[in-house]
Amino acid sequence: MRTTPLLVVVSTGLAACGSFGAQEVHHEYVDQGIACLRGRPTALGQAYDENAPLKVEYWLDTCLSSSCTHDRAVSCAVTRDGSGIVIRTSATWTERGSTCTADCGHAQATCDLDGLPAGHYTVALGGRTLPLDIPSVADAPLCLESP
DSSP states (O other), X not given: OOOOOEEEEEEOOBOGGGOBOOEEEEEEEESOEXXXXXXXXXXXXXXXXXXXXXXXXXXXSOOBOTTTEEEEEEEEEEEEETTEEXXXXXXXXXXXXXXXXXOOBOOEEEEEEOOOOSEEEEEEETTEEEEEEESEEESSOEEEEEO
């Protein structure tokens, strides 16, 4: 199931002479973005060892202005159900202002998964999946991107 971002535009008031004041735009993303599963770094890449904890790094590929982005909340959670590993993510923020700085902050979070026994797993984020074998070594972290 594909989740689309929810955008809510709220006028923050009327200025004199009938012109509109600054607008507020609320952004909400659920199970969207990029999540990478990190194991133990090695000279060959990432090792996904038996019974070793794993870390999920989550972020949205977007630029957030420090002067106009407010009320930022970003989270991730990862759970195991048999041979399935489900990553759940959420990112929300509100944009206010008309003159924003060009600095680029990011919506990002990390979450942890306890070590897994040897086996074949399917990792899921927002309808996208990828296989994970424990133990294994990959040349880069295993990443999912859900639009």
